[in-house]
Amino acid sequence: MSTTRQQIVEKTSILLERQGYHATGLNQIVAESETPRGSLYHYFPQGKEELAAEAIEFNAQQIAAHTRRSLAAYADPVAAIYHHLLAVAEHVASGNCSGGAPIAAVALETANSSERLRASCQLAYEAFRLPLEEKLLAGNFPAERAYALALTITAAWEGAMILSRTERSAQPLRIVAEEIRTFLLSGSPAPH
Amino acid sequence: MSTTRQQIVEKTSILLERQGYHATGLNQIVAESETPRGSLYHYFPQGKEELAAEAIEFNAQQIAAHTRRSLAAYADPVAAIYHHLLAVAEHVASGNCSGGAPIAAVALETANSSERLRASCQLAYEAFRLPLEEKLLAGNFPAERAYALALTITAAWEGAMILSRTERSAQPLRIVAEEIRTFLLSGSPAPH
């Protein structure tokens, strides 16, 4: 797989996360990824929409993989999820981060205007939720509970990302991580 | 207060909710609000940013007022919040809605590029949270719990809005509403 192509996709995913779809121009992508101008339409003949769709799917797979690795640190699903969320919160707080809320901006901007990008975002949110759901299932949460809880965690975390970015503070992420932990504990299946 | 001016602000708030900041052009605002082209820079001499800031604050006050009215229907805060969220979910499902997630798109797009709009969004999120917090306080939740819970509800609901828009289904909103109810019940202060 071409390095140039991969560089374009990765840089695009970062810019989309930070600025959203419409604020991210192809000129900026070419400039900041330091790739040849002529390569863009060579690798992505359908233009910006095709590139954005691929960047979103790339971003989603990266996050899903990272989440699975992170959750493997604890056998107990509640502890695993709690520590995973706290680690993400501190990573955001440290500033070494594209922004948090990896695809929310694109999802909101394009849900009504591009079926292709909407579908990519839907796949991405499933990719975010699945590692959580699997971990809860492995910890003996019933299937329906695991689904509803994983969906709720995904929603609460995405919302907390928005609040933290808006307030320029990791505090909302930290608070929501605590509340999620409390909630999961209150509904944990009895150990046997 | 001038009707023309108010029409511009209201239409802008709808378009920002549906499309975000960069996808919403001044031409579209003028056209769809059916206001005179010359009025825009007459009422908003600082241009698009000033108009957007006012639209966000208008939207926030509207939602806060609606939330307070809606929460007044039940004395018990858990029941009040639950029924309020369900009503919003069905309103979104009905389609008579600008989109849900009133300011999330703008918040994400502008958090890193416009201090003014970031500040407006921060105020808006406080306006969303306060009615919930007040209701919980009135129901004898301790102050710190009321704050953390109201913040978490705000985050989870904003995230659920994004998921529902992306999936084109009110199901995420309904599920998250149920989970929030369960969570609040598990942590309710003992009645006396």
Next chain:
DNA sequence: GTCTATACGGTGATAGAC
């Protein structure tokens, strides 16, 4: 595969008449 040049539409914003 990559480059340069360019077409063409739309953007926010301004000037000046009325």
Next chain:
DNA sequence: GTCTATCACCGTATAGAC
């Protein structure tokens, strides 16, 4: 207060040389 005309700029996308 409102209208029209116009500005300079930037967006995506394309054509054709190399």
